[in-house]
Amino acid sequence: MDTSGSQQLFDDWDDISDSEFLNIPSEQQSLGKIYHLSSDSAGQHSSPCASTSLVHNRNEETLEQVRGLKRKSLHENSFSPMQRFFKRHLSVTLLCDQSWCEVKTVYSLLKPFVKRKDMQHAEVQIGKQIHLSREREIQEVVPVDTWTREDAEAIRLLNMLHMTSLLEAGERVREFPVFGVTEGVFIKGVVDELMYNQKGELVLNELKTRKQNSLPSSAQDKVNCLQVGLYKLLFDGLVRGEVKKDHVLTHLKLRSGQVLGAGVQAHAKSIGVLVTTFEELVDALLITVSCSDLPCIDLLQIEYYHQGSNGPIGTRVAPFDEAQLRAELQGYLAYWRGQREPRGVDIEEAWKCKSCLYEQTCDWKKNRLKVSDQQAAHASS
Numbered sequence: 001m002d003t004s005g006s007q008q009l010f011d012d013w014d015d016i017s018d019s020e021f022l023n024i025p026s027e028q029q030s031l032g033k034i035y036h037l038s039s040d041s042a043g044q045h046s047s048p049c050a051s052t053s054l055v056h057n058r059n060e061e062t063l064e065q066v067r068g069l070k071r072k073s074l075h076e077n078s079f080s081p082m083q084r085f086f087k088r089h090l091s092v093t094l095l096c097d098q099s100w101c102e103v104k105t106v107y108s109l110l111k112p113f114v115k116r117k118d119m120q121h122a123e124v125q126i127g128k129q130i131h132l133s134r135e136r137e138i139q140e141v142v143p144v145d146t147w148t149r150e151d152a153e154a155i156r157l158l159n160m161l162h163m164t165s166l167l168e169a170g171e172r173v174r175e176f177p178v179f180g181v182t183e184g185v186f187i188k189g190v191v192d193e194l195m196y197n198q199k200g201e202l203v204l205n206e207l208k209t210r211k212q213n214s215l216p217s218s219a220q221d222k223v224n225c226l227q228v229g230l231y232k233l234l235f236d237g238l239v240r241g242e243v244k245k246d247h248v249l250t251h252l253k254l255r256s257g258q259v260l261g262a263g264v265q266a267h268a269k270s271i272g273v274l275v276t277t278f279e280e281l282v283d284a285l286l287i288t289v290s291c292s293d294l295p296c297i298d299l300l301q302i303e304y305y306h307q308g309s310n311g312p313i314g315t316r317v318a319p320f321d322e323a324q325l326r327a328e329l330q331g332y333l334a335y336w337r338g339q340r341e342p343r344g345v346d347i348e349e350a351w352k353c354k355s356c357l358y359e360q361t362c363d364w365k366k367n368r369l370k371v372s373d374q375q376a377a378h379a380s381s
Helices: 027-031 060-068 092-100 102-110 112-118 122-136 149-168 218-239 245-251 262-270 278-290 322-336 347-355 363-380
Strands: 047-054 139-146 173-182 185-196 202-210 299-306 311-317
Touching: 092 102, 092 185, 092 218, 092 322, 102 112, 139 149, 139 262, 149 173, 149 262, 149 278, 173 218, 173 245, 173 322, 185 218, 202 218, 218 278, 218 299, 218 322, 245 278, 347 363
Parallel strands: 047 139, 202 299
Antiparallel strands: 173 185, 185 202, 299 311
């Protein structure tokens, strides 16, 4: 479904942008949403998906808070980062950015205009078009008008309901939203593709487009493996019934009794879902997914695709260690919960700074250089 009209007003269910790493040099070099329902890729069974045109005024109280927010430094002890940046949830994208460089992630929130400008580069737009073309191979766009936050979220949940039935029937689906709560933080994202292989295993396939016609560096690959691992955690939690209705309503601040718009109800009816309120839809989704025949994800793979030649580069099977992943995630969430200060890259990964948008203004880098100068001066004396 195309929810581009709502993404400026509501929190995104975003996937990590391939373009984030298109221009990042390898270690060696530097040292020198649309949401949709889908079916078989052959296009024999076209499945409807929803597009929203949203007209919605932001909450006045929140606007006043935003106007009064002072964002002059990386550190603010009065509030946790979740409170400081008015985050109801975290996206998988943001957590992956954080794993690359936590300080860079904070700067992207302090100076969003810098990142928005960077996202207009040609490489970024090419990556988006490749993703869009692949999504359109197995989907049909159906416009649905939405007027409230609950309507916009309802479209995503309806897509999940439809895709669940398609996946149970053995069909391929794309842009599957996933969400859950870890350490008291609501996390959500969008899976590129789910399908069954010839062995009957449920496979999560993540598409990554690259400017270079080569596989990524180990540092970039680590971020991509984190991404698909987080998707598996969230998807598996849904099918296991670990996600509760209150998680959705409370963390996203949604009104349970809100009557869905006429267009949303009509779209729901067209795919066999009879609901009136947002709460009824959440109940229907969670029950359907947890009681379905869907297994936990068996295999994680990352497909790398070259922008210039429009051809495949290679596919990597990503490892998955749940205990290790949860420990890593706990460390990232400690920052958002206000339990520690943000950390930049270690000296061994200083090469990352070469491609950073915030290199010239980065306090972490300035402090690191100051410490290095002091150590050098002390050594010479």
